[in-house]
Amino acid sequence: MSVTVFSQLDKSLHEHLDALVRLASDGDDGTAAALARSELPRVVAAVKALLDEHAPDEHGRCPTCRTRRFSRRLPAPCRAYLGAQLAMTVAAEAPGRHHRHVRSAV
Ligand SMILES: [Zn+2]
Known part of the structure; x- marks a missing residue:
């Protein structure tokens, strides 16, 4: 059961990241700017957390x-x-x- 939950979480995360990339490259400037303000700090936080853990x-x-x-x-x-x-x-x-x-x- 937990395996299914985790794989679903992983799938959701990847879909979310793919959507961010799509919006950043295909969206208009307003969408890209809004995306950067709302999502970039979260992505940076995620990368930092990973780097901290594996430093x-x-x-x-x-x-x-x-x-x-x-x-x-x-x-x-x-x-x-x-x-x-x-x-x-x-x-x-x-x-x-x-x-x-x-x-x-x-
Ligand atoms: Zn490591």
Whole structure:
């Protein structure tokens, strides 16, 4: 029963994130601005929570993943941390029509 609930939660989360991406890229400027104000802080909070949980310690190891069995030989930092870092870096560097410089409002 709990497996079904969790998979449903996971599905809902992914659908929510997909909808955010769709609205951000296809919506008009007003929709995109409203979306950024209401949803971006939540997405940032989620990424921060994940990064905090998987932040490498002074030896470069993830304290969360390290506690799991067979994880001692995993490369460090852990894949969750690297994956999030990579996704953010690639997204920030990728050229695209949505990567415009913010015009000065002055
Ligand atoms: Zn980790």
